[in-house]
Amino acid sequence: MSDAPEPTQPTAPKQVELDESDAIACYANFCRVTGTPEELIIDFGLNTQPMAQSQEKIKVSQRIILNYYTAKRMLGALHMAVQRHEAAFGNLETDIQKRVIPSAQRPAGS
Numbered sequence: 001m002s003d004a005p006e007p008t009q010p011t012a013p014k015q016v017e018l019d020e021s022d023a024i025a026c027y028a029n030f031c032r033v034t035g036t037p038e039e040l041i042i043d044f045g046l047n048t049q050p051m052a053q054s055q056e057k058i059k060v061s062q063r064i065i066l067n068y069y070t071a072k073r074m075l076g077a078l079h080m081a082v083q084r085h086e087a088a089f090g091n092l093e094t095d096i097q098k099r100v101i102p103s104a105q106r107p108a109g110s
Contacts, residue, residue, distance in 0.1 A: 030058050040071040050096070 028044035035041055044062040066074065086092055093099050 026061055028062065032060075038067065040066045040068060042066070051100075 026044070028046060029050060030045045030047040032043045032045075033040065034043075042064045043060040044064075045058045045060040047058050049056055082092065
């Protein structure tokens with residue numbers, strides 16, 4: 001009989017089950033990140049005038065408050081998701097001025 005320990009099999013990570021029955025989905029094209037020493041606050045809203053310098057207030061519709069550990073895990077997950085998207089569809093340009101296609105100029109007299 002051997003006293004050597006038996007090799008242990010690696011355990012598969014547990015699959016987390018979600019109950020999404022009460023989840024509320026909303027669209028946001030604006031987010032603001034602020035924080036305190038203990039937590040990160042992310043506000044989401046809809047900017048109805050994204051191309052104009054408007055005095056209209058952006059209504060915040062959702063606020064998520066995270067500790068920094070959860071925020072760092074979310075940062076990694078978002079980074080991986082964006083990398084996969086760019087690998088499939090190309091670079092995402094975040095500077096809106098670089099994405100705007102200038103209007104075709106009509107020649108004078110036409």
